[in-house]
Amino acid sequence: MTSLADWLAGQSVDPKLASTVASMAAASVEIAGVLRQAAIKGQVVLASGTNVQGEQQKALDVISNDIVLKHLRENAAVSILISEELEEAVHLSNDGKYIIATDPLDGSSNLDVNVTVGTIFSVLDAGKGMLQPGSAQLAAAYTAYGPATNLVLTFGTSVAVFTLDDVGVFQLTDDEVEVPPATSEFAINTARERFWDEATTTYVRENVVGESGRAGKRYNMRWVGSMVADVHRILMRGGIFLYPLDSETVTKGGRLRLLYEANPMAMLIETAGGRSTTGKQGILDVVPTAIHQRVPVILGSAEEVQRVEQLYSTSG
Template identity: 50%
Template sequence: TGVASYLSEERDAAVPVDPEGAMIVACDPLDGSSNIGVNVSVGTIFSLLPASGGELQSGRSQLAAGFFVYGPQTTLLLTVGNGTASFRMDDDGGFRLLEELVTIPQTAREFAINASNRRHWPAPITRYVDGCLAGADGPRGKDFNMRWVASLVAETWRIISRGGVFLYPSDARKGYESGRLRLVYEAAPVAMLVEQAGGRATDGAADILDIVPQTLHQRVPLVFGAVEEVAAVADEYAAG
């Protein structure tokens, strides 16, 4: 099969497949599942890793990453380390190339965060969001719109297409102290796609792709999008 083992967000441990396989497949089989009942886009996130590196590798080791979005259209965002490409599924079930080298716009004025958790946020996130909400009269000197879909694949597709920044920080709630998204199955694949599209992905300060997971289900904060906006968040973290 070529696949040595299968890692899933829905399984506690790796599933052995072929001892001679050259790759490990990591997958979030149904991202955004809470949205199914309200007909909002959901998807499947995947990552390919070299089997020789074992199950706990940094995102820099990924051979490929991508995700499918199941919505009004079935679409695919894919990178093999040489740029990020977008595809749409046609009526015959095949995928048609939409854009060979997708580039994140660097000038968009949108940010995505669940503002209902504001009281739990760390100070750097609160300051960054307050700066955005202050608009043209605030420190950023421009107006922003806020988005939140609660589907990582939908948020990522929008940001890669239109620019802006996504924030899912750690916060003070029990179980959220280290963030909520899984490094192996969600953050690392998205980070590879974003970097290959000219953006940046961090945990607020450090690049996601440089983090070596300590467990298969390790959680991390995630901030990604246009370089300028991710840098603005990092500046707030540096300020303490």
């Protein structure tokens, strides 16, 4: 087996970039350990506050953020942390080359029912400022805390999957992940149908009618409600994830955050041969205007995303 440390040592990237990824991986190992004991310690309940998004925090949101911050403070290569849980960016006391943008514990609302949750992160060049498009990312990754703990990572050339072993070391289990171009699964929250735009409504209805629809095949719907869980399934076996702009989220610009949710997931999916879009433009082309900016997110198997893009192009 090849450990993450050995794999990173063999990559043609700046050693300080590799060490930045290693620090986030170490934070993930610690978070995985905390999650295993969370229910026993009563940590799946809500904390007393809300985050900058106005969302109620679980105790584990705060704990996970603190773990990430601790590991990054120990790495002189990182100068700035942008976190979903913090209103302002944290400027660490060094002149490090890199920025980490992260959702320390994505999907935490599912913790009380033991659903897969995760840590998502993006690495950017600190010399270019905090508001960079996704195409400028130097690395993107997520850790999925499920029956196994997987770290899924890209530097932009391929997507590798690592699995946490029984002694706390990430071991390489797949180094050439490819998203199948076609699929018969879609992931969307159908309870929001009344808010959808025309393109989304048309796409889903075409799928639901099955063989008689535009795609000429039967579809299944899958929706976990944890972005890491939904995207991990799509990355492994194909599918499409949709959280489009709708009449309720339009004033916020969308539901998911660009810098630390949409961009890293889009980079992973596109590197693996899939596609991503807001419906109007490629996610990786969006130039951010704020660190907590929200955008619509549609990503997954290339043929399905292209169908959605065509519907947007003709729906006005």
